[in-house]
Every structure is written in C-alpha cells, then in structure tokens.
Amino acid sequence: MRLRILSADERLQEAQGKTTMALFGPSGAGKTTLLKTLPTEETVCLDLEAGLKSVQDWRGDSLPIRRFADAVDIACLIGGANPAAQPDEHFSEAHHAHLRAQHPELAARLDAKRIVFVDSITDLTRQAMAWAKTRPEALSERTGKPDTRGAYGLLAREVIGLLKHLQHAPGRTVIFVGILEKVVDDMNRVSWQPQMEGGKAARELPGIVDQVLTLSLFRQDTDQDGAVSWQHDAEKGHARRLVCQSGNPWGLPAKDRSGKLALTEPADLGALLTKINQTLKG
Incomplete structure (x- = not known):
C-alpha cells in the first residue's frame, strides 16, 4: 500500500514546481517561439513536428520524435513508473526500469529538466493514428479488413493514457502545444477547436491539464x-x-x-x- 496523507505545506510545495498546460493557436501564430520565454537550462522540447526553424537561436535541448512508440518511451522516462500498470503494460515499473537501463544518458538528461514542452500534440495524435492502423485492433475480426472505429478507439485510449501519465510526472511542468482550427458551420457561425486526430482525446484534454x-x-x-x-x-x-x-x-x-x-x-x-x-x- 503506497497511500499517504499530504499536509497542506507538502501539497503546496509539490504544486509549486508542477503545472500542466495546453497551449493552442492557429498555424503561424508563434506558439513554438514561446520556448524563448522559458528557462533554457531547465527546459526540453519534445519535437514531434520538426518545427524548430523559428527558434534556431534558442539554446535549449530538444528531442526529435518521429514514432508514437518513441513518444511512449520518452513519456515513461519523464513520468516515471505507474504503480497501477501491469508488468507487460506501458509505463509499468518493468517498462521504466528497462528504459533507464537501456538509455542511462538520456534518462539523466531528462531528469535534469523541470519543464517539458511538447510540440505538438497535434502531431502526437497523427503519429498515434499511424501506429494504431498497424495494430490488430484496427482490423475487423470478421472480415480482416481495416476497421476505422477500432483504430480511433485505440488512438484515444493510448493518447489519453500518455497525457495522463505526463500529468502525474513528479515535479515537472508539462506544456502541450497544439494547432487551433477555425470552424465555420452552415449558418456561418465561427468556432475554434483543437486540431487533433480523433475527438475523444481533444474533448478530454481540458480536464487533464x-x-x-x-x-x-x-x-x-x-x-x-x-x-x-x-x-x-x-x-x-x-x-x-x-x-x-x-x-x-x-x-x-x-x-x-x-x-x-x-x-x-x-x-x-x-x-x-x-x-x-x-x-x-x-
């Protein structure tokens, strides 16, 4: 049993260095340039969209990520082990221990970072969809043909699991950056919504951060x-x-x-x- 009561002082001290944010804006609004307003030595940018051209003079560390499986591994190193996860699941103690043993230098560099800038959650969901389409859950059990509903269901579960794992990262501020899309309906009414693959993850994100x-x-x-x-x-x-x-x-x-x-x-x-x-x- 790992439950313990936190005092008010302990709770406030823990919250002091930990905030989760979702930052949205239209393409070209300058979201990535906000990296320059963060402390350089304490920040790492998880670069999922190869979009750091606008901050070439930023002297902080970045980590290019091109596969969803790699994003899961990095999230595990940042967020630590989830004690509720089974040994064969993502973010389990076994998964975390394996990654730290295989990549000690990377783990040490990430341990030194207080702020994680995820650029972008839009591309994270695109990578997740590409991965989901290759999984058995994305195929119909009856016909063996691609099942779009199965792929979207898997995408939602895995992306939400990754977001929640980073939400619990001890002592870390995590900033998820995403594209904001302008939508005009048939009545010419304008609304704004996050641009993400699948609707479930986009709907749940505001409740996570x-x-x-x-x-x-x-x-x-x-x-x-x-x-x-x-x-x-x-x-x-x-x-x-x-x-x-x-x-x-x-x-x-x-x-x-x-x-x-x-x-x-x-x-x-x-x-x-x-x-x-x-x-x-x-």
Whole structure:
C-alpha cells in the first residue's frame, strides 16, 4: 500500500514546481517561439513536428520524435513508473526500469529538466493514428479488413493514457502545444477547436491539464474615458496575447484552474508560470 496523507505545506510545495498546460493557436501564430520565454537550462522540447526553424537561436535541448512508440518511451522516462500498470503494460515499473537501463544518458538528461514542452500534440495524435492502423485492433475480426472505429478507439485510449501519465510526472511542468482550427458551420457561425486526430482525446484534454491557453492577436483600444482594453483581432491585431479564462467573449479555448490569471496575459510562459507559482506561496 503506497497511500499517504499530504499536509497542506507538502501539497503546496509539490504544486509549486508542477503545472500542466495546453497551449493552442492557429498555424503561424508563434506558439513554438514561446520556448524563448522559458528557462533554457531547465527546459526540453519534445519535437514531434520538426518545427524548430523559428527558434534556431534558442539554446535549449530538444528531442526529435518521429514514432508514437518513441513518444511512449520518452513519456515513461519523464513520468516515471505507474504503480497501477501491469508488468507487460506501458509505463509499468518493468517498462521504466528497462528504459533507464537501456538509455542511462538520456534518462539523466531528462531528469535534469523541470519543464517539458511538447510540440505538438497535434502531431502526437497523427503519429498515434499511424501506429494504431498497424495494430490488430484496427482490423475487423470478421472480415480482416481495416476497421476505422477500432483504430480511433485505440488512438484515444493510448493518447489519453500518455497525457495522463505526463500529468502525474513528479515535479515537472508539462506544456502541450497544439494547432487551433477555425470552424465555420452552415449558418456561418465561427468556432475554434483543437486540431487533433480523433475527438475523444481533444474533448478530454481540458480536464487533464491545469491550464488551457489560446495564443492569438489583439489590438489595444481606448474608450472616451481613457480606459484601455484588449480587443481580439486574429487577422489584423498587432500584439500577441494569451487568453486564459473560460467563458471569454471570443469563444476561444481557455481554462485557469489557479484562478489567478487575467482574462488575457502577455505572451510570456515564463512570467505566466511565475505568476501561478507565486500565488501558491500565499
């Protein structure tokens, strides 16, 4: 039995260095460039989309990942062993011990990182779908032909399992980056949704992470009384801002579990994490 009661001080100390975020924005919004606002030595970028061209001058470590199986292994090294997993399952103690024995230098480098920047969850689900299509679950038992429903079901289970494993990574801040897609329905109504393979993982992600942020463009307006406000203008805005609160007037994905962030914040993840952690001290 591994259960133990945490005191308030222990709980706050554990939360101090641990936040999970989902960060969405349209293609080209500059999501990856936010790496530059994070502490270089403490951050590792899991590069699933070969998309680091925009941050060539960033001096931090990155880890290219091209297969979903590799993403699972890296998640196991980062998140540690799941005591609930069976020995033959992903993230089990046996899986974790095997990886650390096979890749001691990689494990040591990852152990030194406090922030994990996953770029991107969109490509993670694409890799997962490519993997799922090769599995027996993606074939019909009756006909032996490809079964799309089986592939999507497997994708959802495996991706959600990986996300939840990283959610529990001890002492780590994990930032999942994804593409935000603009959808216009038949009534010409606009909505925004994460671009991910399969709907289940996209629906469950906001419940897994502490914070959901949308990076978009804004313009600054001043009313007749001199009050300044930020207005969303995704096409002609001049300033990048992070939308942080649900129920925002623009219908953008957002959630602030800390309850301490403004409706929008400057596009600086380092400052945002500092603000969240400072509030935890109080």
